Amino acid sequence: MIIQTKEISKRFGEIIALDAVNFEIEAGEVVVIIGPSGSGKSTLLRCLNGLEKTDSGEIVIDGIKLDKDKSSIHKVREELGMVFQEFNLFPHLSVLGNLCLAQEAVRKRSKPDSEKISLELLKKVGLLDKKNSFPNQLSGGQQQRVAIARALAMNPRIMLFDEPTSALDPEMIGEVLEVMKNLAKEGMTMLVVTHEIGFAREVAKRIIFMDQGKIIEEGKTEDILNSPQNPRTIAFLSKVLK
Amino acid sequence: MFLREIINWISFQLHILKNILIFLAPAIPMTIKLTLVAFALALILGLLIGLARLSQRGLIKALSKIYVDVLRGIPLLVQIFFIYFGLGKILNLDRFLAGVIAIAVCYSAYLAEIIRAGIQAIHKGQYQAALSLGMTPYQTMRYVILPQSLRIIVPPVANEFIASLKDSSLVSIIGLRELTRAGREYYSQYFVDFQTWLVVGIIYLVMTLSLSRLVAHLEKKYKVHGYGIPH
Ligand SMILES: Nc1ncnc2c1ncn2[C@@H]1O[C@H](COP(=O)(O)OP(=O)(O)OP(=O)(O)O)[C@@H](O)[C@H]1O
């Protein structure tokens, strides 16, 4: 198991964002999380890489137990790449600067090394010609592809995606999903929050359905999509698939 | 005949102005030095206090808030008196040092608030992105947040810099011979008030206007792509 959570819970005041969540992911698996707004999907991803602290429960990532001390959070973050809905590129740095910054600051790579790696990744996401552009000069789809490349530059073992295409115009969704599909084919372990059911159908091995901070249903992709059991899953899917 | 008198009058006035300028000139470096040293110190203090205001730790946060509230709430002139006559006696501070400390401490409170606001204006997604890449909180601040905050911080900080240059004249009250003090000395020797204060004012104006030019340059330099009015 590359990711394992035991009974993790998280409250924000009165709101219970995560309610005793258990799940496991094997290395190389692609798992899609779906669920209505406010169901705790983003909170779950943020807890996995320590951006949010759980109130209780246990998270183990690649054998590292995530606890209060900073070194474990740091080690876990080195294993996990994260891609956000709003891209979150650094606007004051060029595309190349975005890719190189953490490589140099965290991985302690030399400038030539990190540039070489960055250029290879930009080639992979089809944006080599944009290396000197600034984020605001790129389309949403291009920004998200840069964000994926930036996360990959740290050589993570697992990639977390939080609604990576939700902020994109329809014509740009395809190019981002394409990059993600290729990544899945290469065997990357991926945990993806998305409502792109087509993507799930094509690459996800499993689907997890969340509602009100709980995992309501999970199973093989085709089982969940073709014959969901829980009424809430059925109601949600009927809206998404319409 | 009449024209001749006007010319005489003008050349006499110019002569006075020149004398005043010659008298004041040696005091200008002191005003500059006082402002530069005090403001540099204020920036360092302001950054530390501004970061302390954002600290997760309750005590640090509370203490820094008190620091800002107290120092912002007392007139600089009173702070100068307090530091020179009060603390100065105990710590044996000379006039220059007392002036530097008073201005630095007072302005650090304003700067702390500006810097805090500049940091808070940066979207939390930027922290999340930097931290998720494995950067430490320090690296995140240093390489991601502060460079973007500069765009927001530079114009109001520049305002404070210009204000501190003008406020350095208050230190004349404890007898430090800077520009304003020199003006008072000239006046008490020759009793020309209009011309004296005119020249003093113009010298300050020249200095503050040059600073404004410098600021415009800095604003350009720290501009972040994608912000500001498109043109
Ligand atoms: N920092 C926070 N402070 C307070 N409440 C929060 C915070 N983050 C999330 N919440 C609350 O926790 C619940 C779960 O939020 P979360 O963002 O994880 O949901 P989500 O499933 O990602 O929703 P969406 O599909 O809209 O992104 C929501 O009720 C939300 O309002």
Ligand SMILES: [Mg+2]
């Ligand atoms: Mg979300």
